Amino acid sequence: MNTFTVNGTAYALDASSREQTLMHFLREELSLTGTKNGCAIGQCGSCTVLVNRKAVRSCTIPLHRIAGKHVLTIEALSQDGDLHLIQQAFIDAGALQCGFCTPGMIMSSYGLLISDPSPTREEIRLALRGNICRCTGYQQIIDAVELAALRVRELGTIL
Ligand code: FES
Ligand code: FES
Numbered sequence: 001m002n003t004f005t006v007n008g009t010a011y012a013l014d015a016s017s018r019e020q021t022l023m024h025f026l027r028e029e030l031s032l033t034g035t036k037n038g039c040a041i042g043q044c045g046s047c048t049v050l051v052n053r054k055a056v057r058s059c060t061i062p063l064h065r066i067a068g069k070h071v072l073t074i075e076a077l078s079q080d081g082d083l084h085l086i087q088q089a090f091i092d093a094g095a096l097q098c099g100f101c102t103p104g105m106i107m108s109s110y111g112l113l114i115s116d117p118s119p120t121r122e123e124i125r126l127a128l129r130g131n132i133c134r135c136t137g138y139q140q141i142i143d144a145v146e147l148a149a150l151r152v153r154e155l156g157t158i159l
Helices: 022-029 085-092 102-115 121-127 139-155
Strands: 003-006 009-012 048-051 054-057 070-072
Touching: 022 048, 048 102, 054 102, 085 102, 085 139, 102 121, 102 139, 121 139
Parallel strands: 003 070
Antiparallel strands: 003 009, 048 054, 048 070
16 A cells, blocks of 8 residues: 555655655655654654554654554644644643643653543553653643543543
8 A cells, every 4th residue: 555644634655755754754745843853863752643543753664664554643633723632731731831842742642542541640651751851840741641631531532
């Protein structure tokens, strides 16, 4: 299969797909710059997106490996101008300062809450272990994911 989707839109793989990463494609070809380039070597988590509903570091994935898969980026989360409940929880919990790590944190959180809407604080820490934040000290981020999880359970859906 030589196609894949990003936020529901289909794209075709071509010869250049072997020479670029998924992060590069998202940022440079689709201008989806919510996927941040923090290190480009798989160390910081700022480039995290979902591939087939699993959180992955897009700078580590050659684009041709995405064939037949579905990519979701931070840009797909808000709907009709309303923030996604995880985005709102990060604001409500004061879980961001400079904001550079935030899209990656939110996508890792999304990947966690899709599979487990009732994570413990330790499970949240584990799910975010690959996401580095130099500003917050992490406690408010854990609080935000707990708050988002509560709202997912109340709503009965992650949207
Ligand atoms: S930019 Fe991908 S892990 Fe840092
Ligand atoms: S809020 Fe600045 S790096 Fe996390």
